[in-house]
Amino acid sequence: MPESTTSEPRLCVCHIFDDEWAYACPHSLRYLQLGLVDAAVETLLVLPAGRKLPIPPAGSGTLLTHEQGNWLTRRAQTRRTVARIRERLAASKSPGPVIAHGFGPRSLLIAAEVIAGRDGAVVLTLDGAESHALPHLGVKLEHPPTILAPTPPIARRLSTVHVAPRIEIAPLGVPAADRVAAFDDESAEVxxxxxxxxxxxxxxxxxxxxxxxxxxxxxxxxxxxxxxxxxxxxxxxxxxxxxxxxxxxxxxxxxxxxxxxxxxxxxxxxxxxxxxxxxxxxxxxxxxxxxxxxxxxxxxxxxxxxxxxxxxxxxxxxxxxxxxxxxxxxxxxxxxxxxxxxxxxxHQVSQMVQQHLAVYRSLAARGKTLKLDANR
CATH class of the missing domain: 3.40.50.2000 (Glycogen Phosphorylase B;)
Structure with a gap:
């Protein structure tokens, strides 16, 4: 796993999941968190209420849950969630920038409000089925989020939306088993x-x-x-x-x-x-x-x-x-x-961690602050 150096600011990464992504990649998330902790990155995990990781947050990771609510209560629920996240960040031991990394389009509003007015950046991981939602999220940022795609075909599909200066490929990964499962027992039924x-x-x-x-x-x-x-x-x-x-x-x-x-x-x-x-x-x-x-x-x-x-x-x-x-x-x-x-x-775990960490550190080095448009 990558290691931090004294020349790089200590990062705090806040992973915010909507319901679809919380279901879609729980194990990749676990290994990503482990790798970030090894790299001396403080992590805060925000999951929809009712979702849980296969095992607890890694190392120094902190877990919060949020209620997504219906269209009547969603804005109030978001404000409460953002307030809780900001409270945790205020108590953080990390003096460096905060990267608010949303998984799924519905996580963008929370990520944007977490970063508003502070040193940090917004990252958004999407898949091809979610590209249509981007222009209609109702979130206006001073700078567009960095969009990550798990694979090249998904990146190509997302590129047609033109919501980011560029779309980067950051694969999600899990460890390979030490044996090949297909028909390894000839006596067993198919x-x-x-x-x-x-x-x-x-x-x-x-x-x-x-x-x-x-x-x-x-x-x-x-x-x-x-x-x-x-x-x-x-x-x-x-x-x-x-x-x-x-x-x-x-x-x-x-x-x-x-x-x-x-x-x-x-x-x-x-x-x-x-x-x-x-x-x-x-x-x-x-x-x-x-x-x-x-x-x-x-x-x-x-x-x-x-x-x-x-x-x-x-x-x-x-x-x-x-x-x-x-x-x-x-x-x-x-x-x-x-x-x-x-x-x-x-789809190596080490490759997943290194590419995400490279994105986070690149954004932190730019010193940009993403703010919500006052006219939103």
Whole structure:
């Protein structure tokens, strides 16, 4: 991990999460915090009420929660949250600048008001699905926030919005496992897994219909759905209607997700909805064989090299690739091994920490103060 030097001011970084991002990357956040503490950075973590980290804040980190409220109470809730954050910052041992780093567009208002009138800067991490929200956030800053994207495809999508002088790529990462999980037990039944929110946008129904076709040749294959969401009742009903309910296990939200992935063989992504999905990186780290749509947010998933990629919404090709993975297990293990190697090369925890720290220190060195426009 990077170490601080006496020539650099001691930083305080405030990570502010909206509800979507608190769900999307809890483990990456944990490792980022650990790395920042190793670099002598004081951290303050602000999570939506009801969300929690898999394990407590790292080292000297402090945890606050905030109520997001509805449209009537959101402004008052924001003022209360900002007051609590400022109180903690006033008691901070860090004399240096404050970096308010928001994850998700709804975190920007809190981040901007935390920094208003003091030495610091605003950073905002977004994914492709959130680009449309930026022009409508109702926040006017003296200087635009620095926008971070987890991958190059997401950065390209965000660049069309033109809300920042530049968009930097700062990958999120998790440690790779020490073994390849895909078909490491030849005697076990085939285990497929989907991990993520069960929403209509996830299109998990495509996966259920593909499983129906797979069961014609692999009748004992099992599909584990690791997640919760509003689409779950409809998915349970569809599994029953297709006659595959006994082959589909709804396991709910699991932390840590690695415990599920290491017992699986194939990781399935039926649809890219544009949002960042830490579970895909976790699947790469575990060494699973991955089947996903083309043109996704993780360009290091390459067809025939580290995954099998099917045309978007093509459930027939999805079923074909699932069958190929289960019948040609040597190829599945090769793809899982390469996906794990890609994770080590492009989604290292140390790389994540170094790139975020470089952004924070660069902004602190500029000595800029971001203020809310008085006419907002």
């Amino acid at each position: 285990a497929l897994v989907f991990a993520g929110r069960l929403t209509p946008g996830a299109r998990v129904e495509l996966l259920l219909r593909a499983l129906k076709r797979l069961l014609a040749t692999q009748p004992r294959a099992m599909l584990f759905l690791a997640g919760k969401g509003p689409a779950e009742p409809a998915l349970r009903q569809l599994a029953g209607a297709l006659g595959i309910a006994s082959n589909v296990i709804f396991v709910g939200r699991v932390d840590p997700i690695r415990s599920v992935l290491q017992s699986a063989d194939v990781f399935c992504v039926p649809h890219w909805d544009g949002r960042w999905c830490e579970e895909v990186i976790e699947a790469m780290a575990a060494g699973l064989a991955i089947v996903a749509p083309e043109n996704g947010p993780i360009e290091s998933l390459r067809h025939g090299q580290s995954a099998l990629l099917f045309p978007e919404s093509d459930e027939f090709r999805l079923a074909e690739y699932l069958e190929r993975m289960t019948q040609d297990r040597a190829t599945a293990r090769r793809l899982g091994t390469e996906a794990q190697n890609v994770c080590r090369a492009e």
